[in-house]
Amino acid sequence: MKRILIILLTMKKRTGTTLSTVSYLLLIVLCSLLTIHCSAQLHGQAKIDSLLKELPRQKEDTNKVLLLNKLSNMYASINAEVGIKYGMAELELSKKLNWKFGMAGACYHLGSNYELMSDYQSAIKYYSMALKLYEETGNKQGVPTLANAIGNIYAQQANYPKALKHYSKAKELFEETGNKGGIAGTICNIGNIEMNQGNLPNALANFFKALTLFEEVGDKGRAANATASIGNIFWSQDNYPKALEYFLKACKVMEEIGDKKRTSMILVNIGSVYDEGFKDYSKALEYYHMSLNLANEAGAVGILGVVYGNIGEVYAKQKNYIQAAAYFKKGLALSKKLGETAWEAKHMSSLGILYLDIIKDRSSGVVPRRSQFDKTVENSTLPINGFEHSTIIPQGRVALLSAAMDYLQKSLVISKEIKELVKMQICYHALTEAYILKGEYRKAMVASDNYHAITDSLFSQENKEEILKMSLRNEYERQRLTDSLKVAHQQNEARVELQRQKSYTYAGIAGVLLLGGFSFFIFKERRKSEMERKKSDGLLLNILPQEVAEELKAKGVTSANHYDNVTVLFTDFVNFTQASESMSPQALIDELHTCFKAFDEITNKYGIEKIKTIGDAYLAVAGLPTADPEHAQHAVSAAKEITAFMSDRLAKLGRERTFEVRIGVHSGSVVAGVVGVKKFAYDIWGDTVNTAARMEQNSEAGKINISQSTYELVKGRFTCEYRGEVEAKGKGAMKMYYVS
Numbered sequence: 001m002k003r004i005l006i007i008l009l010t011m012k013k014r015t016g017t018t019l020s021t022v023s024y025l026l027l028i029v030l031c032s033l034l035t036i037h038c039s040a041q042l043h044g045q046a047k048i049d050s051l052l053k054e055l056p057r058q059k060e061d062t063n064k065v066l067l068l069n070k071l072s073n074m075y076a077s078i079n080a081e082v083g084i085k086y087g088m089a090e091l092e093l094s095k096k097l098n099w100k101f102g103m104a105g106a107c108y109h110l111g112s113n114y115e116l117m118s119d120y121q122s123a124i125k126y127y128s129m130a131l132k133l134y135e136e137t138g139n140k141q142g143v144p145t146l147a148n149a150i151g152n153i154y155a156q157q158a159n160y161p162k163a164l165k166h167y168s169k170a171k172e173l174f175e176e177t178g179n180k181g182g183i184a185g186t187i188c189n190i191g192n193i194e195m196n197q198g199n200l201p202n203a204l205a206n207f208f209k210a211l212t213l214f215e216e217v218g219d220k221g222r223a224a225n226a227t228a229s230i231g232n233i234f235w236s237q238d239n240y241p242k243a244l245e246y247f248l249k250a251c252k253v254m255e256e257i258g259d260k261k262r263t264s265m266i267l268v269n270i271g272s273v274y275d276e277g278f279k280d281y282s283k284a285l286e287y288y289h290m291s292l293n294l295a296n297e298a299g300a301v302g303i304l305g306v307v308y309g310n311i312g313e314v315y316a317k318q319k320n321y322i323q324a325a326a327y328f329k330k331g332l333a334l335s336k337k338l339g340e341t342a343w344e345a346k347h348m349s350s351l352g353i354l355y356l357d358i359i360k361d362r363s364s365g366v367v368p369r370r371s372q373f374d375k376t377v378e379n380s381t382l383p384i385n386g387f388e389h390s391t392i393i394p395q396g397r398v399a400l401l402s403a404a405m406d407y408l409q410k411s412l413v414i415s416k417e418i419k420e421l422v423k424m425q426i427c428y429h430a431l432t433e434a435y436i437l438k439g440e441y442r443k444a445m446v447a448s449d450n451y452h453a454i455t456d457s458l459f460s461q462e463n464k465e466e467i468l469k470m471s472l473r474n475e476y477e478r479q480r481l482t483d484s485l486k487v488a489h490q491q492n493e494a495r496v497e498l499q500r501q502k503s504y505t506y507a508g509i510a511g512v513l514l515l516g517g518f519s520f521f522i523f524k525e526r527r528k529s530e531m532e533r534k535k536s537d538g539l540l541l542n543i544l545p546q547e548v549a550e551e552l553k554a555k556g557v558t559s560a561n562h563y564d565n566v567t568v569l570f571t572d573f574v575n576f577t578q579a580s581e582s583m584s585p586q587a588l589i590d591e592l593h594t595c596f597k598a599f600d601e602i603t604n605k606y607g608i609e610k611i612k613t614i615g616d617a618y619l620a621v622a623g624l625p626t627a628d629p630e631h632a633q634h635a636v637s638a639a640k641e642i643t644a645f646m647s648d649r650l651a652k653l654g655r656e657r658t659f660e661v662r663i664g665v666h667s668g669s670v671v672a673g674v675v676g677v678k679k680f681a682y683d684i685w686g687d688t689v690n691t692a693a694r695m696e697q698n699s700e701a702g703k704i705n706i707s708q709s710t711y712e713l714v715k716g717r718f719t720c721e722y723r724g725e726v727e728a729k730g731k732g733a734m735k736m737y738y739v740s
Contacts, residue, residue, distance in 0.1 A: 048074050065094050065102040072109040076116060083113040104133035104142065111149065120153050127153070144173035144182055151189060160193050167193075181222075184213035188226055195233065202597070204233045205590050221262070224253035228266055235269075240277030247273065260298035267291035268307060281314050288314070305331050305343045312350060321358050325351065325392045341414050345423050348411035353430050355404035359397055359437060405434050425454045566623035567635035567667040567710060568684070568692035569608070571599070571642060573616040573659035574701040582656045591658055592616065595646070602641045606634040611684055616659070617696075621684055624672055632667050632713035636739055639663045639704045640718075647702060664695025665739075666707040694728040698736060708735040 051071055058064035068090035075083035087110040094102030107130035114123040127150045134142035151166035167190050174182035191206035207229045214223035231246030247270045254263040271287030274280045288311045295303040308331030315324035328351045335343035394403045408427050415423035428451035435444035573579075573595075580588050599618050603610055608622045620638075623631030646661040668688035674681070691707060699705035711720055719740045725733035 048078075060093060060096070062097065062099055062102060065090055065097070065099065065106075068093065069102070069105050069109065072106070072113065076109065076113050080113040080116040083116075084110060087113060100133050100137050104130050104137065104139070107133065108142075108146065108149075115149075115153060120157060123153055124150060140173065140177050141179065141182075144170040144177075144179070144186070147173065148182075148186055148189065155189065155193055158196075160197060163193055164190065180213045181217045181219055184210040184217070184219075184226070185222065187213070188222075188229065191229060195229070195236070200233050200236060201593060204230065205593055207233065208586055209590070220253050220257050221259060224250040224257075224262070224266075227253070228269065231269065235273065235277070238277070240273050243277070244270065244273045260294045261300040261303070264291045264294035264298060264300060264303055267294065268303070268310065271310065275310065275314055281318055284314050285311065301334070301338065302340075305334050305338075305340065305347075308334065309343075309347060309350060312347075312354075316350075316354055316357065319361065321354060322392055324354055328354065329392070341418055342420060342423075345411040345414040345418070345420065348407045348414070349423060349426050349430065352404045352407035352411065352427075352434075355394070355400045355407070356430060356433055356437070358393065359400050359404070401434060401438060405431065405438075408434065421454055425451060428454065561625070561673065562669065562671050563624045563627075564669045565627070565629075565631060565667070566621050566670055566688070567632045567665060567713075568670065568688050569603075569618075569620045569622070569635045569639055570664045570692040570696040571618040571639075571661055572696050574662055575655060575660050576616040579655065579657070579659050587657070595649070595659070598645050599642055602638050602645070605641075606638045608634060608638055612681065619684075619689075621670065621672075624670070624684075632665075632710050633717055635665055635667075636704065636706065636710070636714050636718055639665055640739065643702055643704060660701035662696060662699040662701055663704045664692050664697065664699050664706075665704060665710050666692040666695050667710040667713055691728075691731065691734075694731055694734070695736065698726050698728055699738075704739040706737050706739055708737075711735075711737045714739075 048071065051067060051074075055064075055067060055071070058067055068086050072083050072087035072090055075086060087106050091103060091106035091110065094100075094106055107126045111123045111125075111127035111130060114120075114126060127146055131143060131146040131150070134146060147166045147170035151163045151170065154160070154163035154166065167186050171183060171186040171190070174186060187206045187210040191203045191210065194200075194203035194206065207226050211223055211226040211230065214220075214226055227246050228250040231243045231250065234240075234246065235243035247266055251263060251266045251270065254266060267287050268291045271284045271291065274287065275284035288307050292304065292307050292311075295301075295307065308327045312324045312327035312331065315321070315327065328347050332344060332347035332351070335341075335347060394400050408431050412424060412427040412431070414420075415427060428447050432444050432447040432451060435441070435447055579591075583591065596613055596618060599620075600610060603620045606622065607626075607628060608620050609624060611619045611621060613619070620635075622628055622635040622638075628634060643661060643663060646659070649658050650660060666688055668686070668691065670684045670686040670688050672682070672684045674683075695705045695707055705723075706714070706720070714720070720737040721740060723736045723738060726736045728734045
């Protein structure tokens with residue numbers, strides 16, 4: 001199941017018809033259960049029957065416990081409720097015998113069965129009991145396995161802090177026993193969480209580490225999973241050539257080991273790269289159909305619904321509406337059969353949006369008339385099994401609009417029931433368009449308000465600060481939209497009244513269409529601007545201080561500022577060149593990333609602004625852009641934590657795998673601002689920066705060298721050792737102090 005989880009999490013979330021995290025998890029469980037269920041029926045039923053015959057003959061001893069253990073485990077793949085029944089019997093007998101080993105195994109299988117039933121509270125309860133028993137009995141392999149299992153449940157519930165806590169425990173214990181496969185699997189779990197949280201550099205580093213370990217232990221299947229995850233990271237960064245490279249590598253390995261199901265999953269990813277990345281729809285369809293064939297051969301029914309939807313979207317982009325509708329309906333029929341409500345809602349919304357697209361294309365003369373539709377169906381490469389032509393594409397604008405609204409409203413009902421905010425957002429946006437096309441402006445306003453409410457809710461979950469910054473602009477744009485719809489509605493009512501007094505005129509019709517079109521234009525432009533604004537603001541906050549970013553957004557330019565009281569911190573790695581010669585390029589980058597990430601966390605803790613990294617050097621400043629009366633104390637405190645972190649790391653890894661750090665600190669004044677118009681950066685200038693660099697150059701490995709000006713600000717707060725006057729390049733003799 002873990003392997004399925006890793007691969008399925010590599011499936012790209014698609015804009016407009018995206019799957020939320022909950023939908024992915026439902027799909028994962030569905031695929032796992034269906035596949036395991038078929039396998040157990042074909043290969044395990046005979047074994048189960050044999051065990052059931054043996055059960056009544058067993059005495060009340062440990063042998064019976066082991067037999068119950070097997071039954072609980074095997075029924076997990078067929079009927080979790082029955083698996084729980086035998087797990088409970090196993091637990092009771094183990095307690096009676098006071099056999100902790102049996103109690104631990106029973107709790108483990110009870111947790112697994114409850115997890116399959118999505119009863120996560122009970123699953124965690126029994127997993128935790130098993131974990132405690134494993135710890136008491138000294139089961140060094142069982143403890144990290146249980147920690148991973150608990151972490152997986154928290155990850156499924158999006159409780160990432162608790163998930164990471166358990167994953168970290170599992171990783172440490174696997175490292176103690178030298179279990180490389182366990183370490184790699186846990187690293188992949190951590191990578192998946194980091195990927196979901198948008199921390200792509202960390203996720204990528206973890207997947208590369210896991211890949212190396214899986215290759216060392218010869219686990220080709222999980223190595224392919226890690227390779228696919230790496231491809232997904234590149235995909236998320238829109239690096240489609242790299243994504244395709246890693247997906248193809250993963251696919252080749254899966255084919256070599258004969259894993260049709262996982263090969264099918266990766267083929268979906270490859271098809272999506274051609275679809276969304278390269279816009280090569282013929283190639284995309286080729287890989288999607290290959291995935292369909294393999295999924296059918298492997299009996300992986302759950303994957304089919306994904307592929308049906310993807311194929312439908314490609315045909316919709318090509319304006320091949322017959323094929324698009326047919327595949328969406330095949331996906332809908334399958335999701336209903338499997339009872340997969342999330343996918344049912346997804347395919348319904350896809351059909352509703354498709355019918356709206358047809359209406360808009362018909363109005364511009366793009367869509368052919370009925371006789372041409374029939375001819376297209378006859379020449380279609382897809383057998384429209386069980387579908388009448390008229391049920392694929394309803395004829396006439398009224399019928400199309402009615403069908404579109406029906407699908408969207410049904411999808412909305414299901415999405416509300418399962419609390420799928422993204423699907424609700426999609427439905428409300430499409431319904432707004434539908435009501436405008438129908439001329440029902442009041443309903444369009446209600447749908448629009450609901451759409452914006454959900455959009456704001458989604459934004460607030462992702463970035464509450466972003467919503468705060470956007471609120472005034474959003475309110476203005478929402479009011480502008482509301483005003484335009486009110487005008488349209490008032491004009492429409494006035495026109496109706498005028499018709500009672502005068503004859504219906506073509507000018508009136510044109511007015512309604514113009515106002516409706518204007519409202520629709522506002523909706524489209526607003527949605528686009530919201531997405532772009534969110535992306536650009538997030539980028540700005542990642543590279544600029546918040547005050548500077550706000551100024552840049554408000555004025556279009558930023559002004560340079562002079563800061564009198566700041567402290568500059570400069571670090572450098574002493575043995576970087578030697579260490580880099582003994583490390584692989586990937587290991588070198590990984591270690592730099594780990595160190596600088598720790599530095600970021602430490603400086604952030606003290607409110608210090610990171611300016612940049614220069615190769616293996618790190619530059620930060622305390623006291624700007626917000627004044628800090630304790631800037632010097634905070635800078636020195638951060639420097640002490642950095643040296644402590646590097647000292648611990650050096651003791652653990654050795655000079656061949658990490659570095660020694662030296663730090664320089666100086667207080668004074670600087671000028672700060674944004675330079676450049678392309679790849680611009682926030683930077684600081686002045687003699688204070690140069691002096692801090694000289695402090696660092698005249699420091700020693702593992703030590704913090706501060707200037708006289710910094711010493712005057714921190715004396716009495718830290719233990720400082722006067723070094724005398726030291727000759728500094730370009731500065732002459734300067735008083736320096738070591739902080740201990």
